[in-house]
Amino acid sequence: MKLLSLVIITIISIAVSGQTRVTYEEVALQASGISWVHDNGRSDTRHLPETCGGGGLFFDYNNDGWIDIYFVNGGPSDFYLPKTPSKNALYRNNGDGTFTDVADKAGVACGQMGQFGMGAAAADFDGDGWQDLYVTNYGQNVLFRNKGDGTFADVTEQAGVGAPNWTTCATWFDYDNDGKLDLFASSFVQYSAKGSIFCGDNRMGKRYYCIPRVFKPRPSFLFHNEGNGKFTDVSKSSGIANSLGKSFGAVATDINNDGLMDLFVANDTVANFLFVNKGGGKFEEIGLPAGVAYSDSGSPRSGMGVDAADFDGDGWQDLFVANIDQELFSLYRNEKDLTFSDQPGEIAQATRLLSGWGLKFFDYDNDGDVDLFLANGHPDDMVETQVSKVKYAEPLLLFENNNGKFKNISAQSGDVFAKDFPARGMSVGDYDNDGDLDLLVINNGAAPLLLKNNGGNKNNWVGLQLVATKSNPGAVGAIITWTANSVKRQRLKTSGGSFLASHDPREILGLGPASKLDSLEIKWPSGKVDKLTNVPINSYVKIVEGEGTAKSVAGTAKK
Amino acid sequence: MARFIVGLGLWLSAVIVLIAQPAKPSNTDLIFARAVQFHQAGDLENAIKEYQAFLAERPDRSDARSNLGAVLARLGRYQGAIEQYNRALLLDGNNPGIRFNLAVAYYKSARVVSASKELEKVIALQPENPNATLLLADCYLQMGEYQKIIALLSPYEARYSDNKALAYLLGTALLRDKQVEKGQQQIEKIMRGGDSAEVRMLLGTTHLMSADYAKAAQEFAVAAQLNPKLPTVHSYYGRALSLTGNTDQAKEEFRLELENNPNDFDANLQIGVILKQDQNPDEALKYFQRALLVRPGEPNVRFYIESVRVGQGKVAEALPELERLVKDAPDFVEAHVMLATVYYRLKRKADGDREQSIVNKLNAERQAKQPGAQEKP
Numbered sequence: 053m054k055l056l057s058l059v060i061i062t063i064i065s066i067a068v069s070g071q072t073r074v075t076y077e078e079v080a081l082q083a084s085g086i087s088w089v090h091d092n093g094r095s096d097t098r099h100l101p102e103t104c105g106g107g108g109l110f111f112d113y114n115n116d117g118w119i120d121i122y123f124v125n126g127g128p129s130d131f132y133l134p135k136t137p138s139k140n141a142l143y144r145n146n147g148d149g150t151f152t153d154v155a156d157k158a159g160v161a162c163g164q165m166g167q168f169g170m171g172a173a174a175a176d177f178d179g180d181g182w183q184d185l186y187v188t189n190y191g192q193n194v195l196f197r198n199k200g201d202g203t204f205a206d207v208t209e210q211a212g213v214g215a216p217n218w219t220t221c222a223t224w225f226d227y228d229n230d231g232k233l234d235l236f237a238s239s240f241v242q243y244s245a246k247g248s249i250f251c252g253d254n255r256m257g258k259r260y261y262c263i264p265r266v267f268k269p270r271p272s273f274l275f276h277n278e279g280n281g282k283f284t285d286v287s288k289s290s291g292i293a294n295s296l297g298k299s300f301g302a303v304a305t306d307i308n309n310d311g312l313m314d315l316f317v318a319n320d321t322v323a324n325f326l327f328v329n330k331g332g333g334k335f336e337e338i339g340l341p342a343g344v345a346y347s348d349s350g351s352p353r354s355g356m357g358v359d360a361a362d363f364d365g366d367g368w369q370d371l372f373v374a375n376i377d378q379e380l381f382s383l384y385r386n387e388k389d390l391t392f393s394d395q396p397g398e399i400a401q402a403t404r405l406l407s408g409w410g411l412k413f414f415d416y417d418n419d420g421d422v423d424l425f426l427a428n429g430h431p432d433d434m435v436e437t438q439v440s441k442v443k444y445a446e447p448l449l450l451f452e453n454n455n456g457k458f459k460n461i462s463a464q465s466g467d468v469f470a471k472d473f474p475a476r477g478m479s480v481g482d483y484d485n486d487g488d489l490d491l492l493v494i495n496n497g498a499a500p501l502l503l504k505n506n507g508g509n510k511n512n513w514v515g516l517q518l519v520a521t522k523s524n525p526g527a528v529g530a531i532i533t534w535t536a537n538s539v540k541r542q543r544l545k546t547s548g549g550s551f552l553a554s555h556d557p558r559e560i561l562g563l564g565p566a567s568k569l570d571s572l573e574i575k576w577p578s579g580k581v582d583k584l585t586n587v588p589i590n591s592y593v594k595i596v597e598g599e600g601t602a603k604s605v606a607g608t609a610k611k
Numbered sequence: 612m613a614r615f616i617v618g619l620g621l622w623l624s625a626v627i628v629l630i631a632q633p634a635k636p637s638n639t640d641l642i643f644a645r646a647v648q649f650h651q652a653g654d655l656e657n658a659i660k661e662y663q664a665f666l667a668e669r670p671d672r673s674d675a676r677s678n679l680g681a682v683l684a685r686l687g688r689y690q691g692a693i694e695q696y697n698r699a700l701l702l703d704g705n706n707p708g709i710r711f712n713l714a715v716a717y718y719k720s721a722r723v724v725s726a727s728k729e730l731e732k733v734i735a736l737q738p739e740n741p742n743a744t745l746l747l748a749d750c751y752l753q754m755g756e757y758q759k760i761i762a763l764l765s766p767y768e769a770r771y772s773d774n775k776a777l778a779y780l781l782g783t784a785l786l787r788d789k790q791v792e793k794g795q796q797q798i799e800k801i802m803r804g805g806d807s808a809e810v811r812m813l814l815g816t817t818h819l820m821s822a823d824y825a826k827a828a829q830e831f832a833v834a835a836q837l838n839p840k841l842p843t844v845h846s847y848y849g850r851a852l853s854l855t856g857n858t859d860q861a862k863e864e865f866r867l868e869l870e871n872n873p874n875d876f877d878a879n880l881q882i883g884v885i886l887k888q889d890q891n892p893d894e895a896l897k898y899f900q901r902a903l904l905v906r907p908g909e910p911n912v913r914f915y916i917e918s919v920r921v922g923q924g925k926v927a928e929a930l931p932e933l934e935r936l937v938k939d940a941p942d943f944v945e946a947h948v949m950l951a952t953v954y955y956r957l958k959r960k961a962d963g964d965r966e967q968s969i970v971n972k973l974n975a976e977r978q979a980k981q982p983g984a985q986e987k988p
Contacts, residue, residue, distance in 0.1 A: 441856030
């Protein structure tokens with residue numbers, strides 16, 4: 053009898069868990085039409101830029117309601133001349149699970165001398181309703197203005213945003229709340245093929261990728277959007293250039309709830325930066341006083357990917373930074389007084405031997421709180437000969453948020469989590485418009501991964517497309533507050549985060565099992581507040597600033 | 612190996628002290644004779660009683676005090692032994708045997724610095740004392756004073772060219788002082804006698820110094836297998852494992868070292884670091900404090916202790932020691948970072964800013980020494 057009960061309980065629990073589990077499925081690239089492979093240009097000399105790319109992102113370049121994909125490749129530079137053209141790819145989403153590369157036709161393939169690609173960030177910088185594209189390079193960056201006809205124009209020179217030498221991550225945000233998107237670009241080290249340094253083993257005659265410690269740091273760039281297609285370099289006047297860094301990931305967020313967007317920037321082998329926005333176009337770097345610059349042993353780490361979100365639901369933005377193996381990753385809880393405490397919990401043990409790049413807080417199961425995804429890979433392709441427990445290719449990790457504590461659920465979240473990848477860039481978006489968030493992982497020197505979310509939409513949801521009229525076109529800094537089943541939740545629309553990527557600009561609000569949205573409020577960066585009722589669920593809605601209505605748009609998921 | 616020689620020396624010196632005293636035909640002397648008899652027979656508790664009874668009558672007898680110290684040391688009651696040896700030395704300050712035994716008692720009670728000071732005095736009295744020399748070298752090894760070992764042992768190198776203990780200690784010091792070529796000569800010397808734990812230990816150290824952690828771990832593993840009691844073998848194996856990312860096994864090796872020698876500096880420090888990373892600050896603190904006992908004033912350990920306190924929110928408690936630390940080690944960047952953090956948390960912004968400017972200056976100096984410093988924009 054007891055045995056029978058046990059069997060019944062087991063069957064029930066399998067059935068229940070089978071119903072609720074959300075998994076990620078690796079999309080077969082050939083079938084989807086994606087044939088792009090990252091070219092890292094790896095040489096015997098081991099030039100550092102080779103190991104830092106590639107990047108990519110989800111964005112809707114043609115406003116057809118389907119999220120497209122852009123990949124950034126290595127390319128010709130002072131240390132690399134590809135034997136066959138090495139190009140970026142723009143994959144138009146055909147809406148049926150397949151993609152078509154239109155990069156050449158669209159004029160965004162790059163591949164010119166001085167365009168060894170890193171990453172990209174999409175945003176509508178000129179407010180014309182079309183997503184533009186900023187591509188970062190070792191060499192010179194490129195700003196592509198979306199002409200709205202399926203093609204882009206290179207407007208880098210007119211805009212004045214070339215940011216020479218080597219930039220990595222870029223973030224669009226409106227730092228002065230003038231309604232236009234400004235641009236931050238992270239500068240990495242001072243580098244040239246001519247000044248290449250031997251880092252390796254003379255006896256074995258092998259070169260390794262140098263630790264960035266040996267190279268000079270550089271100031272990052274902040275460009276103010278003048279609104280006429282031109283930007284002014286305000287790096288110095290804003291205080292950003294006062295801090296010399298070796299910068300990778302950057303996220304724009306509001307750490308002190310003052311309505312001004314701040315910047316958290318990861319640095320490799322030097323202290324991380326937390327630029328707090330003082331208003332009047334000035335930033336103050338407070339990483340050390342805030343407790344996010346160094347490890348808890350006072351050392352700088354190899355910061356790579358970053359993100360920000362209010363993971364514990366206390367109304368304050370928390371921070372995350374991923375580092376290299378054995379340095380541990382940090383989850384910084386906001387102490388609400390411009391200081392943070394590092395409380396990684398289970399994440400520390402799970403990531404001890406990993407090196408993290410692309411990462412993002414997002415709600416993978418639509419239960420309303422933000423979870424965490426990490427894409428990992430060691431920068432040194434020969435690391436296994438030196439450090440036996442550390443691998444070049446590393447596993448992906450997914451952590452579920454359980455009341456502010458993160459639990460590693462990778463093993464239950466799909467076969468892909470049992471594999472290893474040399475991951476770098478990572479973007480989050482709903483490419484199949486089914487109401488749950490899919491993932492794009494760009495692997496160094498290998499094919500990318502498109503991971504389809506299966507089951508995230510079993511919980512109810514509402515997808516928001518925010519259309520600003522007075523605020524910046526990306527609605528970056530908007531505060532979204534919603535209530536469902538008497539549970540009130542809030543989300544700040546941040547920008548950037550992860551690594552060498554930007555993300556689906558739409559926001560999906562998880563409702564859990566609630567069958568309706570009780571209330572929805574958008575506080576726009578302009579200060580305007582829209583309160584909405586009777587918002588349809590399990591579909592995307594367009595909310596125009598100041599109109600107070602939610603209109604259905606394409607993409608209603610079938611549950 | 613050094614410890615074996617030392618143990619033998621302790622016993623011999625105690626016996627020599629015993630035999631050296633001529634018996635006197637009195638009741639008091641009979642008590643002393645009984646004490647020696649009990650001592651030699653291994654009846655240590657009765658020996659203590661008799662020595663104490665004798666010393667009540669004859670507190671001026673340094674030999675009896677020294678013998679009492681030896682009995683207490685055999686029972687592992689080192690603090691009592693140290694007290695007796697020190698009182699004996701007040702009566703007979705130039706007795707190298709008593710001072711050597713005092714040094715051994717200090718050594719066994721983790722007071723390595725005190726042991727080294729006493730051994731230096733022994734060697735000043737007896738420059739050719741091989742046991743004192745090797746034990747002092749072992750103390751220096753634990754204190755990380757590699758150059759002192761080289762200075763101490765190099766004069767004996769030619770004369771005792773077949774002494775493996777000397778070659779081992781000197782070779783270890785040379786390798787850890789990054790004098791790899793000279794260190795390898797000592798390895799070759801030991802290797803002539805065939806494979807041994809000492810050889811593997813030195814080979815492992817060579818690999819460790821050249822950052823080949825996987826090979827270092829392999830050599831240390833063999834050394835630990837050949838002689839699990841070889842001083843510092845588990846500690847160095849643990850360190851190599853830790854550097855290859857195998858923290859769990861490293862922790863086990865550090866624990867094994869501490870079973871052999873609870874006062875191993877590196878094992879205490881490294882296990883503390885791992886426990887701190889494991890978010891177990893209270894346990895980490897115990898190991899750091901033990902490491903500090905072995906090497907008093909060691910800046911790294913002092914820093915780790917205070918960083919644990921800062922992590923526990925005890926910022927005011929950490930402040931005085933951090934202020935002392937940056938005075939003692941003004942170029943210790945991490946200590947300045949921690950002190951700045953403490954000032955900021957205590958809302959002492961001006962002090963925090965001052966410390967941060969020191970951090971920035973030190974970091975800029977470090978950066979300027981890097982090979983890529985000359986790269987032009």
